[in-house]
Amino acid sequence: SFTLSQSGMVRRWWYRREPGWRHRLVINGVGAVTTGIVTLVIAATKFTHGAWIVVIVVPTLVAAFLAMRRHYDEVAEQLSLEGLARPPELRHTVLVIVGDLHRGVVRAVQYAKTLAAPNVAVRAVFVETDPARTAKLEEKWARWGLGVPLVILNSPYRSLLRPLVEYLDALQSLGDDHMVTVVIPEFLPSRWWQHILHNQTALLIKGVLLFRKNTVVVDVPYLLKR
Structure with a gap:
Protein backbone atom coordinates (compact mmCIF):
# COMPACT_ATOMS: atom_id res chain seq x y z
CA SER A 1 0.00 0.00 0.00
CA PHE A 2 2.89 2.39 0.74
CA THR A 3 4.38 1.69 -2.68
CA LEU A 4 1.05 2.32 -4.38
CA SER A 5 0.38 5.54 -2.47
CA GLN A 6 3.86 6.89 -3.21
CA SER A 7 3.53 5.94 -6.89
CA GLY A 8 0.16 7.66 -7.00
CA MET A 9 1.68 10.87 -5.65
CA VAL A 10 4.45 10.67 -8.26
CA ARG A 11 1.79 10.46 -10.96
CA ARG A 12 -0.08 13.39 -9.43
CA TRP A 13 2.96 15.67 -9.36
CA TRP A 14 3.96 14.68 -12.91
CA TYR A 15 0.60 15.49 -14.46
CA ARG A 16 -0.44 18.53 -12.38
CA ARG A 17 2.97 20.20 -12.10
CA GLU A 18 1.96 22.49 -9.29
CA PRO A 19 4.49 24.88 -7.66
CA GLY A 20 7.35 22.88 -6.15
CA TRP A 21 6.30 19.71 -7.96
CA ARG A 22 9.83 18.57 -8.86
CA HIS A 23 10.97 18.48 -5.24
CA ARG A 24 7.88 16.58 -4.15
CA LEU A 25 8.11 14.21 -7.11
CA VAL A 26 11.67 13.25 -6.15
CA ILE A 27 10.68 12.61 -2.52
CA ASN A 28 7.71 10.46 -3.46
CA GLY A 29 9.72 8.72 -6.18
CA VAL A 30 12.42 7.71 -3.70
CA GLY A 31 9.69 6.53 -1.32
CA ALA A 32 8.06 4.44 -4.05
CA VAL A 33 11.34 2.79 -5.04
CA THR A 34 12.38 2.12 -1.44
CA THR A 35 9.09 0.64 -0.33
CA GLY A 36 8.90 -1.31 -3.58
CA ILE A 37 12.27 -2.95 -2.89
CA VAL A 38 11.20 -3.78 0.66
CA THR A 39 7.98 -5.28 -0.66
CA LEU A 40 9.85 -7.48 -3.13
CA VAL A 41 12.25 -8.69 -0.43
CA ILE A 42 9.43 -9.55 1.95
CA ALA A 43 7.44 -11.24 -0.82
CA ALA A 44 10.45 -13.37 -1.76
CA THR A 45 11.37 -14.41 1.78
CA LYS A 46 7.85 -14.88 3.11
CA PHE A 47 6.21 -16.18 -0.06
CA THR A 48 5.40 -19.60 1.35
CA HIS A 49 4.21 -18.08 4.64
CA GLY A 50 1.26 -16.22 3.16
CA ALA A 51 2.92 -13.38 1.26
CA TRP A 52 1.73 -14.99 -1.98
CA ILE A 53 -1.78 -13.78 -1.13
CA VAL A 54 -0.64 -10.15 -1.22
CA VAL A 55 1.41 -10.75 -4.37
CA ILE A 56 -1.70 -12.02 -6.17
CA VAL A 57 -4.49 -9.97 -4.61
CA VAL A 58 -2.92 -6.50 -4.73
CA PRO A 59 -2.01 -6.52 -8.47
CA THR A 60 -5.44 -7.97 -9.24
CA LEU A 61 -7.17 -5.18 -7.32
CA VAL A 62 -5.00 -2.53 -8.97
CA ALA A 63 -5.79 -3.93 -12.43
CA ALA A 64 -9.51 -3.98 -11.59
CA PHE A 65 -9.46 -0.37 -10.37
CA LEU A 66 -7.59 0.77 -13.48
CA ALA A 67 -10.11 -1.02 -15.70
CA MET A 68 -12.96 0.69 -13.84
CA ARG A 69 -11.28 4.07 -14.27
CA ARG A 70 -10.85 3.50 -18.02
CA HIS A 71 -14.50 2.51 -18.25
CA TYR A 72 -15.66 5.69 -16.50
CA ASP A 73 -13.41 7.81 -18.73
CA GLU A 74 -14.80 6.14 -21.86
CA VAL A 75 -18.38 6.66 -20.67
CA ALA A 76 -17.70 10.34 -19.93
CA GLU A 77 -16.12 10.78 -23.37
CA GLN A 78 -19.07 9.20 -25.17
CA LEU A 79 -21.60 11.29 -23.22
CA SER A 80 -19.72 14.56 -23.64
CA LEU A 81 -21.45 17.35 -25.56
CA GLU A 82 -18.15 18.46 -27.07
CA GLY A 83 -18.30 18.35 -30.86
CA LEU A 84 -22.01 17.50 -30.91
CA ALA A 85 -23.93 19.13 -33.76
CA ARG A 86 -27.45 20.39 -33.19
CA PRO A 87 -29.58 17.21 -33.23
CA PRO A 88 -32.46 16.92 -35.71
CA GLU A 89 -36.09 16.58 -34.69
CA LEU A 90 -36.93 12.98 -33.88
Whole structure:
Protein backbone atom coordinates (compact mmCIF):
# COMPACT_ATOMS: atom_id res chain seq x y z
CA SER A 1 0.00 0.00 0.00
CA PHE A 2 2.89 2.39 0.74
CA THR A 3 4.38 1.69 -2.68
CA LEU A 4 1.05 2.32 -4.38
CA SER A 5 0.38 5.54 -2.47
CA GLN A 6 3.86 6.89 -3.21
CA SER A 7 3.53 5.94 -6.89
CA GLY A 8 0.16 7.66 -7.00
CA MET A 9 1.68 10.87 -5.65
CA VAL A 10 4.45 10.67 -8.26
CA ARG A 11 1.79 10.46 -10.96
CA ARG A 12 -0.08 13.39 -9.43
CA TRP A 13 2.96 15.67 -9.36
CA TRP A 14 3.96 14.68 -12.91
CA TYR A 15 0.60 15.49 -14.46
CA ARG A 16 -0.44 18.53 -12.38
CA ARG A 17 2.97 20.20 -12.10
CA GLU A 18 1.96 22.49 -9.29
CA PRO A 19 4.49 24.88 -7.66
CA GLY A 20 7.35 22.88 -6.15
CA TRP A 21 6.30 19.71 -7.96
CA ARG A 22 9.83 18.57 -8.86
CA HIS A 23 10.97 18.48 -5.24
CA ARG A 24 7.88 16.58 -4.15
CA LEU A 25 8.11 14.21 -7.11
CA VAL A 26 11.67 13.25 -6.15
CA ILE A 27 10.68 12.61 -2.52
CA ASN A 28 7.71 10.46 -3.46
CA GLY A 29 9.72 8.72 -6.18
CA VAL A 30 12.42 7.71 -3.70
CA GLY A 31 9.69 6.53 -1.32
CA ALA A 32 8.06 4.44 -4.05
CA VAL A 33 11.34 2.79 -5.04
CA THR A 34 12.38 2.12 -1.44
CA THR A 35 9.09 0.64 -0.33
CA GLY A 36 8.90 -1.31 -3.58
CA ILE A 37 12.27 -2.95 -2.89
CA VAL A 38 11.20 -3.78 0.66
CA THR A 39 7.98 -5.28 -0.66
CA LEU A 40 9.85 -7.48 -3.13
CA VAL A 41 12.25 -8.69 -0.43
CA ILE A 42 9.43 -9.55 1.95
CA ALA A 43 7.44 -11.24 -0.82
CA ALA A 44 10.45 -13.37 -1.76
CA THR A 45 11.37 -14.41 1.78
CA LYS A 46 7.85 -14.88 3.11
CA PHE A 47 6.21 -16.18 -0.06
CA THR A 48 5.40 -19.60 1.35
CA HIS A 49 4.21 -18.08 4.64
CA GLY A 50 1.26 -16.22 3.16
CA ALA A 51 2.92 -13.38 1.26
CA TRP A 52 1.73 -14.99 -1.98
CA ILE A 53 -1.78 -13.78 -1.13
CA VAL A 54 -0.64 -10.15 -1.22
CA VAL A 55 1.41 -10.75 -4.37
CA ILE A 56 -1.70 -12.02 -6.17
CA VAL A 57 -4.49 -9.97 -4.61
CA VAL A 58 -2.92 -6.50 -4.73
CA PRO A 59 -2.01 -6.52 -8.47
CA THR A 60 -5.44 -7.97 -9.24
CA LEU A 61 -7.17 -5.18 -7.32
CA VAL A 62 -5.00 -2.53 -8.97
CA ALA A 63 -5.79 -3.93 -12.43
CA ALA A 64 -9.51 -3.98 -11.59
CA PHE A 65 -9.46 -0.37 -10.37
CA LEU A 66 -7.59 0.77 -13.48
CA ALA A 67 -10.11 -1.02 -15.70
CA MET A 68 -12.96 0.69 -13.84
CA ARG A 69 -11.28 4.07 -14.27
CA ARG A 70 -10.85 3.50 -18.02
CA HIS A 71 -14.50 2.51 -18.25
CA TYR A 72 -15.66 5.69 -16.50
CA ASP A 73 -13.41 7.81 -18.73
CA GLU A 74 -14.80 6.14 -21.86
CA VAL A 75 -18.38 6.66 -20.67
CA ALA A 76 -17.70 10.34 -19.93
CA GLU A 77 -16.12 10.78 -23.37
CA GLN A 78 -19.07 9.20 -25.17
CA LEU A 79 -21.60 11.29 -23.22
CA SER A 80 -19.72 14.56 -23.64
CA LEU A 81 -21.45 17.35 -25.56
CA GLU A 82 -18.15 18.46 -27.07
CA GLY A 83 -18.30 18.35 -30.86
CA LEU A 84 -22.01 17.50 -30.91
CA ALA A 85 -23.93 19.13 -33.76
CA ARG A 86 -27.45 20.39 -33.19
CA PRO A 87 -29.58 17.21 -33.23
CA PRO A 88 -32.46 16.92 -35.71
CA GLU A 89 -36.09 16.58 -34.69
CA LEU A 90 -36.93 12.98 -33.88
CA ARG A 91 -39.67 11.02 -35.53
CA HIS A 92 -41.50 8.74 -33.16
CA THR A 93 -43.70 5.67 -33.47
CA VAL A 94 -45.56 4.28 -30.47
CA LEU A 95 -46.53 0.62 -30.66
CA VAL A 96 -48.93 -1.01 -28.22
CA ILE A 97 -48.39 -4.76 -28.08
CA VAL A 98 -51.74 -6.56 -28.10
CA GLY A 99 -52.19 -10.23 -27.27
CA ASP A 100 -55.88 -9.91 -26.48
CA LEU A 101 -58.23 -7.05 -25.72
CA HIS A 102 -58.96 -6.45 -22.05
CA ARG A 103 -58.98 -3.57 -19.58
CA GLY A 104 -55.22 -3.61 -19.24
CA VAL A 105 -54.82 -3.16 -23.00
CA VAL A 106 -57.37 -0.32 -23.04
CA ARG A 107 -55.37 1.43 -20.31
CA ALA A 108 -52.18 0.96 -22.32
CA VAL A 109 -53.84 2.42 -25.42
CA GLN A 110 -54.99 5.40 -23.36
CA TYR A 111 -51.43 5.94 -22.19
CA ALA A 112 -50.03 5.61 -25.72
CA LYS A 113 -52.43 8.26 -26.99
CA THR A 114 -51.02 10.74 -24.47
CA LEU A 115 -47.73 10.49 -26.39
CA ALA A 116 -49.38 11.53 -29.65
CA ALA A 117 -47.99 14.61 -31.40
CA PRO A 118 -47.61 15.87 -34.98
CA ASN A 119 -44.45 13.79 -35.46
CA VAL A 120 -45.67 10.78 -33.45
CA ALA A 121 -47.63 7.84 -34.87
CA VAL A 122 -49.54 5.59 -32.48
CA ARG A 123 -50.42 2.05 -33.53
CA ALA A 124 -51.39 -1.24 -31.94
CA VAL A 125 -49.68 -4.42 -33.08
CA PHE A 126 -51.10 -7.94 -32.96
CA VAL A 127 -49.25 -11.06 -34.11
CA GLU A 128 -51.69 -13.39 -35.86
CA THR A 129 -51.38 -17.10 -35.18
CA ASP A 130 -55.08 -17.97 -35.55
CA PRO A 131 -57.30 -16.19 -38.14
CA ALA A 132 -60.45 -16.88 -36.11
CA ARG A 133 -58.94 -15.22 -33.07
CA THR A 134 -57.86 -12.28 -35.21
CA ALA A 135 -61.39 -11.80 -36.50
CA LYS A 136 -62.76 -11.68 -32.94
CA LEU A 137 -60.09 -9.19 -31.91
CA GLU A 138 -60.82 -6.90 -34.87
CA GLU A 139 -64.50 -6.94 -33.99
CA LYS A 140 -63.78 -5.87 -30.40
CA TRP A 141 -61.11 -3.39 -31.51
CA ALA A 142 -63.65 -1.45 -33.55
CA ARG A 143 -65.39 -0.62 -30.27
CA TRP A 144 -62.57 -0.46 -27.73
CA GLY A 145 -59.53 0.51 -29.79
CA LEU A 146 -60.08 4.24 -29.11
CA GLY A 147 -59.37 5.14 -32.72
CA VAL A 148 -55.85 3.67 -32.72
CA PRO A 149 -55.15 1.65 -35.89
CA LEU A 150 -54.53 -2.07 -35.39
CA VAL A 151 -51.67 -3.61 -37.38
CA ILE A 152 -51.92 -7.36 -37.95
CA LEU A 153 -48.58 -9.15 -38.35
CA ASN A 154 -48.86 -12.56 -39.96
CA SER A 155 -46.88 -15.39 -38.35
CA PRO A 156 -47.03 -18.57 -40.46
CA TYR A 157 -44.75 -20.41 -38.01
CA ARG A 158 -46.69 -19.23 -34.94
CA SER A 159 -43.73 -17.25 -33.66
CA LEU A 160 -44.65 -14.19 -31.61
CA LEU A 161 -41.26 -12.52 -31.52
CA ARG A 162 -39.95 -12.82 -35.07
CA PRO A 163 -42.74 -10.85 -36.81
CA LEU A 164 -42.52 -8.16 -34.14
CA VAL A 165 -38.75 -7.81 -34.46
CA GLU A 166 -38.99 -7.69 -38.27
CA TYR A 167 -41.64 -4.97 -38.01
CA LEU A 168 -39.38 -2.95 -35.70
CA ASP A 169 -36.47 -3.44 -38.10
CA ALA A 170 -38.57 -2.03 -40.94
CA LEU A 171 -39.54 1.02 -38.89
CA GLN A 172 -36.01 1.74 -37.73
CA SER A 173 -34.59 1.33 -41.21
CA LEU A 174 -36.20 4.70 -41.93
CA GLY A 175 -33.26 6.43 -40.22
CA ASP A 176 -31.37 7.01 -36.98
CA ASP A 177 -33.74 9.87 -36.17
CA HIS A 178 -36.64 7.42 -35.78
CA MET A 179 -37.47 6.37 -32.22
CA VAL A 180 -39.84 3.53 -31.39
CA THR A 181 -41.61 3.23 -28.05
CA VAL A 182 -43.01 -0.23 -27.37
CA VAL A 183 -45.86 -0.12 -24.86
CA ILE A 184 -46.49 -3.43 -23.12
CA PRO A 185 -49.74 -3.87 -21.16
CA GLU A 186 -49.37 -5.96 -18.01
CA PHE A 187 -51.95 -6.87 -15.40
CA LEU A 188 -50.59 -7.34 -11.90
CA PRO A 189 -52.24 -9.97 -9.68
CA SER A 190 -52.96 -9.14 -6.06
CA ARG A 191 -50.93 -12.06 -4.65
CA TRP A 192 -47.19 -12.45 -5.17
CA TRP A 193 -47.28 -16.12 -6.16
CA GLN A 194 -49.73 -15.41 -8.99
CA HIS A 195 -47.12 -13.38 -10.89
CA ILE A 196 -45.44 -16.54 -12.15
CA LEU A 197 -48.69 -17.50 -13.90
CA HIS A 198 -48.94 -14.38 -16.06
CA ASN A 199 -47.01 -11.91 -18.24
CA GLN A 200 -44.35 -14.41 -19.35
CA THR A 201 -44.67 -13.30 -22.98
CA ALA A 202 -44.28 -9.67 -21.92
CA LEU A 203 -41.12 -10.57 -20.05
CA LEU A 204 -39.75 -12.34 -23.12
CA ILE A 205 -40.50 -9.35 -25.35
CA LYS A 206 -38.76 -6.99 -22.94
CA GLY A 207 -35.71 -9.22 -22.87
CA VAL A 208 -35.46 -9.26 -26.66
CA LEU A 209 -35.94 -5.49 -27.05
CA LEU A 210 -33.84 -4.36 -24.09
CA PHE A 211 -30.62 -3.59 -25.99
CA ARG A 212 -32.10 -2.45 -29.31
CA LYS A 213 -30.95 0.92 -30.56
CA ASN A 214 -33.55 3.73 -30.58
CA THR A 215 -36.08 1.50 -28.84
CA VAL A 216 -37.85 2.37 -25.59
CA VAL A 217 -39.87 -0.24 -23.71
CA VAL A 218 -42.65 0.94 -21.39
CA ASP A 219 -44.73 -1.17 -19.03
CA VAL A 220 -48.29 -0.04 -18.35
CA PRO A 221 -49.54 -1.95 -15.30
CA TYR A 222 -53.16 -2.71 -14.53
CA LEU A 223 -53.68 -3.74 -10.91
CA LEU A 224 -56.09 -6.58 -10.19
CA LYS A 225 -58.02 -6.29 -6.94
CA ARG A 226 -58.26 -9.99 -6.24
